[in-house]
Amino acid sequence: MKILVVGSGGREHAIVEALAQSPEVRKIYAAPGNGGIREQAELISIEPNNIEAVADFATAERIDLTFIGPEMPLSKGIVDAFRQRGLVIIGPTADQARLESSKIFAKQFFKKNGIPTAESSECSTPAEAYAILERSKYPIVIKADGLAAGKGVVIAENPADARLTVQQFMQSKALGEAGSRLVIEEFLEGEEASFHVFADGPHFQPMVAAQDHKRRFDGDRGPNTGGMGAYSVDTILSRQQQHAVLQRIIEPTLAAAKSYSGILYAGLMLTSAGPKLLEYNVRFGDPETQVILSRLKTELLDVLIDIAEHRLPSRKLEWRQDAAATVVLVTSGYPGKVETGKQIFGLEEAKRVEGVKIYHAGTRFGDGKIYTTGGRVLNVTARGSTLAEALDRAYFAAQMIEFEGKDYRKDIGNKGLAKQR
Ligand code: AMP
Numbered sequence: 388m389k390i391l392v393v394g395s396g397g398r399e400h401a402i403v404e405a406l407a408q409s410p411e412v413r414k415i416y417a418a419p420g421n422g423g424i425r426e427q428a429e430l431i432s433i434e435p436n437n438i439e440a441v442a443d444f445a446t447a448e449r450i451d452l453t454f455i456g457p458e459m460p461l462s463k464g465i466v467d468a469f470r471q472r473g474l475v476i477i478g479p480t481a482d483q484a485r486l487e488s489s490k491i492f493a494k495q496f497f498k499k500n501g502i503p504t505a506e507s508s509e510c511s512t513p514a515e516a517y518a519i520l521e522r523s524k525y526p527i528v529i530k531a532d533g534l535a536a537g538k539g540v541v542i543a544e545n546p547a548d549a550r551l552t553v554q555q556f557m558q559s560k561a562l563g564e565a566g567s568r569l570v571i572e573e574f575l576e577g578e579e580a581s582f583h584v585f586a587d588g589p590h591f592q593p594m595v596a597a598q599d600h601k602r603r604f605d606g607d608r609g610p611n612t613g614g615m616g617a618y619s620v621d622t623i624l625s626r627q628q629q630h631a632v633l634q635r636i637i638e639p640t641l642a643a644a645k646s647y648s649g650i651l652y653a654g655l656m657l658t659s660a661g662p663k664l665l666e667y668n669v670r671f672g673d674p675e676t677q678v679i680l681s682r683l684k685t686e687l688l689d690v691l692i693d694i695a696e697h698r699l700p701s702r703k704l705e706w707r708q709d710a711a712a713t714v715v716l717v718t719s720g721y722p723g724k725v726e727t728g729k730q731i732f733g734l735e736e737a738k739r740v741e742g743v744k745i746y747h748a749g750t751r752f753g754d755g756k757i758y759t760t761g762g763r764v765l766n767v768t769a770r771g772s773t774l775a776e777a778l779d780r781a782y783f784a785a786q787m788i789e790f791e792g793k794d795y796r797k798d799i800g801n802k803g804l805a806k807q808r
């Protein structure tokens with residue numbers, strides 16, 4: 388089979404690596420890929436949002452199956468375009484992708500289907516927003532309706548900060564059109580968890596749970612980022628919580644979102660009143676994928692083919708009963724502006740640490756060397772028989788890698804370790 392994976396992050400590297408394990412896979416292409424993905428795939432310099440160019444490539448190369456990493460091409464209708472051409476692709480249609488691409492659409496969907504979530508109001512003018520802020524309790528959460536690459540959610544501690552956020556989103560257009568409508572919602576307390584399922588609505592197969600670390604600095608301080616690390620172990624959700632998530636969140640969603648196919652990722656808050664849904668993503672999380680796929684024993688390709696052929700329930704997915712952790716190595720200015728083009732050293736040594744895989748994100752290959760190209764550079768991922776062992780291995784390998792400005796969080800997985808004590 389010839390496979391095309393669209394995207395260029397650590398998530399896509401983990402997906403390519405998992406697909407490369409299947410003997411049926413003859414060739415993998417990645418558009419555009421990165422400096423690590425090139426070891427297993429041929430890199431194609433096509434931009435993921437250039438849907439026509441991606442579809443032309445898949446047609447010309449007779450690609451058997453295409454998998455999309457990021458949300459933007461899904462929300463722009465890449466699945467619709469491929470299906471029109473009779474090409475096999477895994478993912479939701481643009482219409483279904485509104486579960487991620489419009490927070491207003493998503494909240495209306497949750498309410499209509501009785502899915503537990505934060506209380507919220509919507510607004511499309513600054514006057515409406517200011518009126519809601521007048522009668523709210525603080526802290527409060529303000530969310531831009533559209534896709535904003537992780538910058539569209541602000542937790543305001545007081546009315547002054549909340550008004551400033553509304554002013555920036557709606558009047559100064561800090562996020563462009565994404566901020567022209569808002570969701571203003573109740574602040575929920577608890578621990579967060581990422582829960583993914585493989586879906587071919589109404590059927591689905593749950594994946595093991597993971598926890599992301601969104602804030603830039605240790606102790607969950609500093610600005611939100613794309614994700615600074617993640618871990619996966621079976622103690623993230625209790626049996627009761629897992630049952631509630633499946634019954635009250637996933638099942639009603641996939642019953643209502645007719646024929647939703649691909650990956651559905653629920654961002655959960657584990658509150659004292661049970662799990663509540665913060666948001667859906669219509670794709671794999673990054674860096675959660677790196678730890679989730681580390682624990683998947685079943686071949687990923689088989690599951691994707693099951694989805695494409697509408698026989699997802701026919702296979703029992705097998706998961707490793709161990710733990711996995713990933714530490715994201717960033718360039719120090721991230722999530723702000725960073726310097727790029729720095730050579731990376733120590734990758735070969737780090738790769739040899741037992742249980743470790745290095746997934747590349749912002750890297751490129753040139754004249755036999757690997758250079759940085761972005762804020763999130765590498766994901767040092769490890770499996771272990773316990774969470775503590777996985778973390779020890781990942782951190783041991785992380786300190787073997789060097790590049791100018793290298794930085795990383797030192798407390799990945801601490802909440803998980805504390806829960807086990
Ligand atoms: P979202 O894009 O909706 O997942 O929001 C991004 C991050 O903001 C989440 O991962 C949470 O850390 C935080 N967040 C979003 N909504 C809420 C809420 N209602 N209560 C508390 N934190 C929230």
Ligand code: GLY
Pocket residue numbers: 599613614668671672673674675
């Ligand atoms: N790790 C969070 C996300 O992928 O949205």
